[in-house]
Amino acid sequence: MALRDPREECLDLEERGQQQLERLQSVLNRAFKNVPFYRNRFQEFSVDQSRIERLEDLATVPFTERVHFSENYPYGLFAVPLRDVVRIHTAPGIYLQPTVSGYTKHDLVVWRELVARSLVAAGLSSVDILQIDLDAGLANWGREYKDGAELIEASVIPLTLLHPEKQLMILRDYRTSTLVTTASAARQLVQGMYRSSLNPNALALKTLILVGEPPDDSVRAQLEEQLHVKTWVHYGLSDVPGPALAFECEVRNGLHVSEDHFFAEVIDSTSGVPVPEGEEGELVLTTLTTRAFPLIRFRTGDRVRLIPGSCPCGRTLRRIHWLHQRTDELMVIRGVKVHQRHALMVMERVLGFVPERQQFFIRRSGMRDYLEIWLQVEERLFSDEIKQMEKVAQRLGMELEQELGVTVRMRFKEAGSFEFSRLEPIRDE
């Protein structure tokens, strides 16, 4: 059993409760004192943070949602003076303003440790060669995985945006033993291997760490068989504050949440009330140790179930089952979160108006997922020159790709040729 920090990971449950309460009260006091947004929210909801005397009392504190990141763009949620911030991350937001998060020196140390902890749980050590293959939208995670892997002295091939064939060449020639990627990208890799008639035995790959999206059991089994590897799943937040805040151990029955740094709640996404342990709901996270960018009751939109009972691995960190469905309108494409509202705002910027009818599709070309958007041709979009319309579609596609960090294809559809009625994206099966 590989443990990076046995004391923290296996802390006695009573001590864990004490540690979490101490840290929770301290982060609430700090947020109230240093972040006007939280101070106003607490006052608006008549919350006296000094009355949070048990972990359960946190349920009286208002939620933080993605919309608050946009409303407080860029630095409104920072809890330390800007000069204490040593790294500033940007991720697509749900409006045109991106989500901005900051890290102090101490925060970076914590994240490095968290990533190292999750990599060690997957059996990684200094003899491993770790390759990171993530889309541009997950570039922040690429940096965190590099830092965490370097901490355990593995050899790291950092994230570089390369054509899949090049990634495959590096994977083979550099004798990569561990690959951090999304399930979609891994499937694409397998397809590339078949195309180039590469036998998995020619690879040194033994560990595949899947991030960004919860993979199906069938997909995992398929990847393990096709690549001759063992797969591990890590859960993180791609917008804030980072990857690997929950990870699988060798038992592979759920993901351990790093509860020394996060307090996890599962709520009914409609009522906002915590659900009984073991029931499905939306994951809500509160950071316990983050200095620059504390998050109080952040609604992740991810659907999970807390697993009751202890894990045979010996860790006392509670486990979650990460489920497929989301509780919000976010689409997850190759691990990158995309909001329809954000896409519409980009379209408005390019076209000068919001198209009346549109439908979002999450498509798969071969093994690659991408976003396809159908727009109903309306008078303002119409041109009698096909070339002109193609130009508009191309420009829209390019702008959307740049903003959202995923591959986008645009299609114009005549009125009446399609029933544009569904709000949810249609996903190819």
Place this chain on the structure above:
Amino acid sequence: MLRLRNLKCYYGRIRAINGVTLSVRPGEMVALIGANGAGKSTLLQAVCGLVPHWDGEIRFEKQSLKHFKPQNIVQKGVSLVPEGRLLFPPMSVLENLKLGAYLRYRRREHAAIAEDLESVLTLFPVLRERVKQAAGTLSGGEQQMLAIGRALMARPRLLLLDEPSMGLAPFLVQLILDVLVQLRTRGMTILLVEQNARAALQIADRGYVLENGSVVLEGAAGDLLADQDVKRAYLGKDYREFDEGRG
């Protein structure tokens, strides 16, 4: 070993401690830092049963200290080295030390007391030289040593110290801190309140920062020592505006 949950202390209508949760594990040295009036001394006094009105929970070795008198708390293994030492000036060094073991005489622990006296005099050789001298005639540093020695005579498992470096010359501060490190190495659990935050964090394992009766930061002592907020507020760096130097 020591566990506080939602401690609130009152002086009349004034709430000096506003819901503090903290813990000290066996063998650990924990520093409590903060400005004047933050509530540090009140917290130590509450642990020792010297604050009449408090709410919340104070547990020492899993047992609640609610309704215990100060002498009973000392008997349980908690000793306080108070701010300003509070020695008995006309009494000799030896008498002051023996008073530290007052409750143990009733239990007829004479041999053990003699053993501890020897141990204290070995820890502070200067006290052995002045064993018959009146405590009031000692220098500030020697008085602090005597105050610590007196607390040790109760054979505590948890030692609480309130501003042990106050009013001492730098070389004496270092001497006192060295003694604390020695005690910790021998397995003593220590909760240290200090305005000299740098000195305290340099020798402690963990620390809590108290502001207006609430904990605003906690963590490994090394992390707190490097924290910019702590540096500005307690380690002598001037406070500057939010985005100074960053346009």
